[in-house]
Amino acid sequence: MTDTITLSRPVADFHVHVRDGDMMKLVVPTIKSGGVSLAYIMPNLVPPLTSVDDVLAYKSRLEAVDPTITYLMTLYLCPAITPQVIHNAAKAGITGVKCYPAGVTTNSEYGVASYAPYYPTFAAMEQEDMVLNLHGECPSGQHIHVLNAEQEFLPTLKDIHGRFPRLRIVLEHCTSAAAIQAVKDCGPTVAATITAHHLFLTIDNWAGNSFNYCKPVAKFPTDRQALLEAATSGCPKFFFGSDSAPHPITNKEKGQNAAAGVFTQSHAAAYVAEAFDQLGKLDKLDRFLCDFGRQFYKVTPAQDEPSWTVVLKKQQNVVPRLLGQGPSAVAPFKAGETLNWKVEIVDAV
């Protein structure tokens, strides 16, 4: 029985929300404690990060909190992101551009309503070999709702891939069997991130439980099964992106308009180990957490040389009820529950 796993490298988490200000100071230190050394940082601050300077300034604020983490940065796609901005961003070392359909999730109100105006931007990204991160949902409407919003987006994914076949695209936090299949059907420039919480949740878990409510919502048991199979398949198109999304508990414990997002950063690798262990697939864990994402993103050793090692140990690990205190405390995923896996950080001596 495997009860100690030393990861080949610390985890690379290719979808991270750490906000700004006090929340950033609370959450950034949990990147390392969750077993992660490389964090791909989402740009949906208030206001969103729509210029190279804003992104670089944010990166500096993150580094001031924990300089041992590698932060890969993204721009928020909006009309300001012209081809010229893309060329400047590439020079400045910005890795990607995140595209939010307008109005589908937290701070997406400045997002995209139509993709065609961005084709010149996508062409510049393809030329610069930058990565396009797609929040793959259509806004709800007459026939679109939270359960088919991702599936309805898949033709758009395929269309953009068809127009820009060399553009690397990540379908973020995919949640459905249909999305898994669509990513497989695309060429090797299309990949997908899978979160920790979607390996556990289905619709029943967020019905009446806003702590488990996120966008895209967790779907049916068959969808969860497809995510588990993809994550543990050894296929390099599927890698870890936690979409860990901290919200003050006062924005979650509400009767209406509870914030969408599940916070998993503090125990990221432990949750994923738990899910893989339940399937007897721990042999696939390292590549999902540490390898496939770095490969797809072409991360170089120079970008990412942590001085510490992650050891996963099979032992009882009670998830705290809250991170932080008072009205801005954050409830972690599975708060109060006991995991069977624990992250240990071994610093170089």
Add this chain to the structure above:
Amino acid sequence: MTDTITLSRPVADFHVHVRDGDMMKLVVPTIKSGGVSLAYIMPNLVPPLTSVDDVLAYKSRLEAVDPTITYLMTLYLCPAITPQVIHNAAKAGITGVKCYPAGVTTNSEYGVASYAPYYPTFAAMEQEDMVLNLHGECPSGQHIHVLNAEQEFLPTLKDIHGRFPRLRIVLEHCTSAAAIQAVKDCGPTVAATITAHHLFLTIDNWAGNSFNYCKPVAKFPTDRQALLEAATSGCPKFFFGSDSAPHPITNKEKGQNAAAGVFTQSHAAAYVAEAFDQLGKLDKLDRFLCDFGRQFYKVTPAQDEPSWTVVLKKQQNVVPRLLGQGPSAVAPFKAGETLNWKVEIVDAV
């Protein structure tokens, strides 16, 4: 343009939760203010009402709060409800028996796991012409979740109907196109109640909004459309049962295990008028609210002779944020929103 509707009789609401104790005292007075003179009272108190004496005692407590309402009473199906209890209940004037599948909704933990043991009870009910009220959901499991739980129950409905074709059965608070079709497919002894809130809600409305979370959950836009069509169709198999379910606001504003239920009692007829008006079907309103249910239940004039009249007026009507005060206050459906219809009670002079 119709802007005043005098109902032929006050509304009959064939699915009412008013709880007990202080909550009962808060909620029972809203039966009349919602336009209702006849309330079919659910037995899922804590503990549930599983004897004739308990039901009659509860009825007395309700009458002590508002003696002008006609309360039709039900028993909670469990092993105590033998054929002999059915005969006694019929003699005591109890109208029906409510069957809750174990564990699917508020206070259903004493409910039914298998129907076959109750066939003798159903036979006695058929003999006494009592009504069986079915909460039509299967408990969630490997392949069953909150969105298909009702559809998966429909074979059970058809099976019970086939075994007891003269037993009057109401599929309570139906929420899906599949359920509407199943009720139509059955003989005339099978009917269904439709709530006010399911005429408005779909899955998007309860995602992150526990105030709109209820069991059965609101489903897809196509399901809502089927409910609207059934309610406004003039088919006597579909009639009003609000399933108004008051919960203290502290049990709704939670990050996990928010109570399932939407409170509509205080504005019941106004909500339904609003929905029918949006479809241009106000001509079907009176029969849905006042007529078809009484017909199916064989309510006699002697049982139900209110001294007052309900007039619906098309005028701006702001739904209060809360009914009551403090931690046990109840948030009504569409709290803070403005309805276009208002219930006026005209007492006989």
